[in-house]
Amino acid sequence: MFKIQTLNSISPIIHDTLSAGQYVVSAEEPTPDAILVRSASMHEMNLPDSLLAIARAGAGVNNIPIDKCSEKGIVVFNTPGANANAVAELVIAGLLLSSRDIAGGIQWVKESKDEPDLAKLVEKKKSQFVGPELKGKKLAVIGLGAIGALVANIAAQGFGMDVVGYDPYISVAHAWALSRAIHRADTQEEAIKDADYITVHIPLMDSTKGMINSAFLHSLKKGARLMNFSRGELAVYDDVKAAIAEGQLSSYVTDFATAELADTPKVICLPHLGASTPESEERCAEMAAQEIRDYLERGVIRNSVNLPEITLGVPEGSRVLLIHKNLPGIVNSISGLISGRGINIQYMLNKSRGEMAVTVLELSQEPDDTLLAALGKLNNVVRARLVHQ
Numbered sequence: 375m376f377k378i379q380t381l382n383s384i385s386p387i388i389h390d391t392l393s394a395g396q397y398v399v400s401a402e403e404p405t406p407d408a409i410l411v412r413s414a415s416m417h418e419m420n421l422p423d424s425l426l427a428i429a430r431a432g433a434g435v436n437n438i439p440i441d442k443c444s445e446k447g448i449v450v451f452n453t454p455g456a457n458a459n460a461v462a463e464l465v466i467a468g469l470l471l472s473s474r475d476i477a478g479g480i481q482w483v484k485e486s487k488d489e490p491d492l493a494k495l496v497e498k499k500k501s502q503f504v505g506p507e508l509k510g511k512k513l514a515v516i517g518l519g520a521i522g523a524l525v526a527n528i529a530a531q532g533f534g535m536d537v538v539g540y541d542p543y544i545s546v547a548h549a550w551a552l553s554r555a556i557h558r559a560d561t562q563e564e565a566i567k568d569a570d571y572i573t574v575h576i577p578l579m580d581s582t583k584g585m586i587n588s589a590f591l592h593s594l595k596k597g598a599r600l601m602n603f604s605r606g607e608l609a610v611y612d613d614v615k616a617a618i619a620e621g622q623l624s625s626y627v628t629d630f631a632t633a634e635l636a637d638t639p640k641v642i643c644l645p646h647l648g649a650s651t652p653e654s655e656e657r658c659a660e661m662a663a664q665e666i667r668d669y670l671e672r673g674v675i676r677n678s679v680n681l682p683e684i685t686l687g688v689p690e691g692s693r694v695l696l697i698h699k700n701l702p703g704i705v706n707s708i709s710g711l712i713s714g715r716g717i718n719i720q721y722m723l724n725k726s727r728g729e730m731a732v733t734v735l736e737l738s739q740e741p742d743d744t745l746l747a748a749l750g751k752l753n754n755v756v757r758a759r760l761v762h763q
Contacts, residue, residue, distance in 0.1 A: 447757025606630030
């Protein structure tokens with residue numbers, strides 16, 4: 375019986391995957407085998423020794439201490455693509471909000487509700503909310519992952535925009551998903567050159583933090599409209615405000631509300647609504663639950679942010695999984711310890727990712743607790759467990 379702790383309200387669809395016969399799911403579980411989380415911060419949380427995996431029902435993992443998890447042999451999963459449609463739809467709304475002053479118009483109507491002849495006044499005042507159509511305008515999409523690819527296709531096929539995309543790390547799957555109408559740029563500079571609209575879909579990393587700065591903004595066409603539905607910290611807020619004030623940007627739309635931008639004219643801050651649809655929450659929860667189940671029951675690692683992908687078939691023996699540092703000699707130490715006990719290794723898989731590696735062994739007989747403990751105490755091995763017997 376596996377024990378799962380939930381740190382946020384998670385869609386009950388998880389119970390279709392984490393059946394009551396094999397899983398106990400509770401927000402109060404003190405010694406969980408795995409944790410399901412959405413937005414709760416785990417940076418100050420004590421991670422119990424029992425914890426094998428964390429699955430974040432969403433794409434970003436800024437709320438999870440990744441390095442600490444790696445050191446303790448805890449696999450961290452996310453759910454890329456599960457909320458892509460929800461976010462893409464909101465980005466399209468952002469394009470419209472940035473182009474036509476819809477928000478300003480709605481606010482003006484509310485403030486003018488007591489005017490004696492509002493219908494007549496509307497005809498006089500509506501010109502202040504005029505904005506251009508999207509059709510025929512150039513849209514630069516920076517990042518062509520699940521969300522960026524959807525936005526590019528909708529903008530090109532649904533709105534007739536001239537779409538240019540840039541992504542040096544685009545996957546084969548996402549490349550195939552792009553419409554033939556999308557132009558591929560070789561550089562970011564080429565993509566954003568003369569673009570009327572720019573939308574950014576890249577992860578927040580040390581190398582991308584603050585990328586929307588004065589230099590970036592002044593490389594855009596004067597009067598461009600910019601969308602940021604990735605992470606607020608991609609932008610330098612003072613630089614955005616300055617670009618708005620001088621007319622370099624016509625508008626900035628972000629899904630990450632911040633006090634620095636909340637009252638800035640021509641800035642639209644949304645309260646992180648990107649994945650806030652019941653469909654998205656269900657898809658994220660279901661995907662996270664499946665990742666947890668596959669890892670706990672079979673040792674499969676899919677969509678991990680800190681460990682390599684591990685694809686496994688039907689076991690050929692007792693399956694043991696070890697998480698260790700990616701250093702020479704460790705696999706020899708593991709196999710030597712096992713052969714020293716007279717146990718045959720019927721199958722071995724070793725894969726690495728950065729500083730960490732995973733070794734999966736299928737043995738001719740089930741290892742006892744003493745052998746598992748000895749494997750876990752080898753130099754630079756941080757986790758050893760029996761997955762399937």
